[in-house]
Amino acid sequence: MIVAEQKTLEEIKTLVGSAKNVLVAGCGTCVTVCFAGGSREAAIVAAELRMASKLAGDAKAVADVTVQRQCEWEYLDEIAEQVGKVDVVLSLGCGIGVQAIAEHFPNAWVVPGLNTKFMGLPTEQGVWAERCAACGDCILGLTGGVCPIARCSKSLLNGPCGGSLDGHCEINSDVSCAWQLIYDRLTSMDKLEVLMDIQPPKNWKTSRDGGPRKIVREDLRLGKEE
Amino acid sequence: MTNTNGYLSGSNLERVLKNGHFAVTAELGPPQNADRSVIIKKSALLKGYCDGVNLTDNQTAIVRMSSIGAGAILVQEGLEPIIQMVCRDRNRLAMQSDLLGAYALGIRNLLCLTGDHQSFGNHPGAKNVFDIDSAQMVQMVSEMRDKRIFQCGEEMKGQEPRFFVGAAESPFAHPVDFRPYRLGKKVKAGASFIQTQIVFDIPAFKKFMEKVRELGIHKQTYILPGVSPLKSPTMAKYMRDNVPGILIPDEIIKRMEAAGAIWAGKSKDELTPEDKKARSKAWQAEGIKICIETIQQLREVEGVSGVHIMAIEWEEAVKPIVEGAGLYPRPVVPAPEPQADKN
Numbered sequence: 001m002i003v004a005e006q007k008t009l010e011e012i013k014t015l016v017g018s019a020k021n022v023l024v025a026g027c028g029t030c031v032t033v034c035f036a037g038g039s040r041e042a043a044i045v046a047a048e049l050r051m052a053s054k055l056a057g058d059a060k061a062v063a064d065v066t067v068q069r070q071c072e073w074e075y076l077d078e079i080a081e082q083v084g085k086v087d088v089v090l091s092l093g094c095g096i097g098v099q100a101i102a103e104h105f106p107n108a109w110v111v112p113g114l115n116t117k118f119m120g121l122p123t124e125q126g127v128w129a130e131r132c133a134a135c136g137d138c139i140l141g142l143t144g145g146v147c148p149i150a151r152c153s154k155s156l157l158n159g160p161c162g163g164s165l166d167g168h169c170e171i172n173s174d175v176s177c178a179w180q181l182i183y184d185r186l187t188s189m190d191k192l193e194v195l196m197d198i199q200p201p202k203n204w205k206t207s208r209d210g211g212p213r214k215i216v217r218e219d220l221r222l223g224k225e226e
Numbered sequence: 227m228t229n230t231n232g233y234l235s236g237s238n239l240e241r242v243l244k245n246g247h248f249a250v251t252a253e254l255g256p257p258q259n260a261d262r263s264v265i266i267k268k269s270a271l272l273k274g275y276c277d278g279v280n281l282t283d284n285q286t287a288i289v290r291m292s293s294i295g296a297g298a299i300l301v302q303e304g305l306e307p308i309i310q311m312v313c314r315d316r317n318r319l320a321m322q323s324d325l326l327g328a329y330a331l332g333i334r335n336l337l338c339l340t341g342d343h344q345s346f347g348n349h350p351g352a353k354n355v356f357d358i359d360s361a362q363m364v365q366m367v368s369e370m371r372d373k374r375i376f377q378c379g380e381e382m383k384g385q386e387p388r389f390f391v392g393a394a395e396s397p398f399a400h401p402v403d404f405r406p407y408r409l410g411k412k413v414k415a416g417a418s419f420i421q422t423q424i425v426f427d428i429p430a431f432k433k434f435m436e437k438v439r440e441l442g443i444h445k446q447t448y449i450l451p452g453v454s455p456l457k458s459p460t461m462a463k464y465m466r467d468n469v470p471g472i473l474i475p476d477e478i479i480k481r482m483e484a485a486g487a488i489w490a491g492k493s494k495d496e497l498t499p500e501d502k503k504a505r506s507k508a509w510q511a512e513g514i515k516i517c518i519e520t521i522q523q524l525r526e527v528e529g530v531s532g533v534h535i536m537a538i539e540w541e542e543a544v545k546p547i548v549e550g551a552g553l554y555p556r557p558v559v560p561a562p563e564p565q566a567d568k569n
Contacts, residue, residue, distance in 0.1 A: 157359055167400065196410075
């Protein structure tokens with residue numbers, strides 16, 4: 001899932017600025033699951049904004065609404081009317097949600113209420129960790145299902161570096177050394193020979209380095225009407 | 227293909243090693259400014275006492291004079307640079323272009339490193355690169371030399387950069403069992419020499435070398451374990467506790483403490499500046515002594531071809547260490563007949 005974290009109320013207040021009518025837009029998918037921008041959080045942020053603006057003597061009208069997925073036009077159509085009525089939309093979606101609103105409603109002013117952090121998973125209640133960097137050319141088949149691009153601080157393909165100690169990365173003892181994980185897993189699966197080949201330089205063209213990415217599936221596109 | 231009379235690069239370090247001499251390399255940390263006189267001063271301390279001088283590349287992710295710039299000054303001063311290059315700060319384009327420039331400036335040895343993470347240094351908010359890793363860098367520069375191609379596979383026209391290419395290994399970093407294999411990968415990639423993380427624990431290093439020999443790697447590359455003179459017991463403990471891959475046996479810590487025993491148990495205020503100076507001198511003398519003994523023990527290990535002395539911000543220590551270890555004067559191996567560059 002996409003994992004995000006709420007911005008501070010201070011920053012949100014600054015982003016909302018002098019707008020009188022505010023719509024806090026939650027998203028019912030990834031950010032709901034990571035407790036950052038679902039309907040519950042949208043209602044709380046709306047209440048906080050109402051309270052803060054009232055205390056500041058500049059009471060705002062703040063409503064909240066949550067769509068199933070901010071990243072799909074169809075779901076955004078449902079809130080078109082509400083969006084049209086406000087001065088600002090505070091999106092509690094990920095960065096994709098914010099942009100989807102901006103693209104779909106050219107006349108709406110939208111600001112982000114979250115910081116989109118990474119693609120990952122919950123490792124325990126209340127803890128999320130990064131797992132994928134969307135490099136566009138998956139190498140997990142070579143590394144026992146542990147991604148060194150996302151999980152090694154240096155994205156090494158022929159690791160580990162000299163900074164690996166007791167299973168931790170040199171940058172922080174809270175960070176696991178991805179190459180230790182890879183080594184342990186390949187050892188336990190009796191597949192260590194995979195690590196003996198030198199992995200060639202990665203072609204980062206499939207990653208963000210190649211420019212903004214796009215997938216076109218001709219088999220799925222709707223044909224033009226004759 | 228250009229061949230420098232059987233040498234890959236014809237560098238002094240390569241000649242010394244290829245002719246079977248026990249090599250000595252030393253580290254020089256470039257300054258955090260643009261003052262060439264710092265390099266000249268430090269290089270004067272090393273001249274004649276080593277076969278090559280490692281110039282660190284933004285060591286610990288702190289901005290310093292570039293290793294290539296400092297290396298060019300060393301060439302002018304008649305010393306032999308071994309420039310270090312890390313993967314943190316340059317992509318493959320910048321690496322290759324800088325190495326073409328380094329060769330043109332007379333630099334002939336290159337040590338390929340991963341690089342410390344930028345979060346350690348003075349620009350923790352910097353974006354890192356890590357386009358390629360150190361094994362891939364070794365392969366890239368070896369192929370620039372041997373196949374005369376750029377990393378992209380395009381043929382190089384004109385003079386190719388002919389470096390004596392090295393890599394690093396940290397024998398005691400984790401996972402320890404994998405380290406000899408990782409060394410093997412770097413050698414397979416083309417590393418002609420290996421400089422290691424600092425060694426204090428001789429039995430642990432011997433165990434590492436046993437595996438290296440079992441894999442036959444010592445016959446395909448020159449291994450130069452790293453050594454470092456300790457300045458104080460505090461420094462020793464700091465290194466032991468904070469630097470991954472550095473093992474310091476208790477016995478060495480005890481020796482360092484014993485060297486300052488007569489000042490032990492006294493608070494800061496009880497020690498006069500003279501006391502502190504004398505204590506520091508006693509510690510340093512012991513540190514140098516331990517370093518010399520370490521070198522002598524390493525020299526006996528089969529598969530060790532030399533030592534790499536890392537006297538961090540203490541280049542003055544290199545001379546007494548090299549002399550004390552009986553490694554002075556350094557061998558003179560005549561350079562191969564000069565060959566005209568092809569263009």
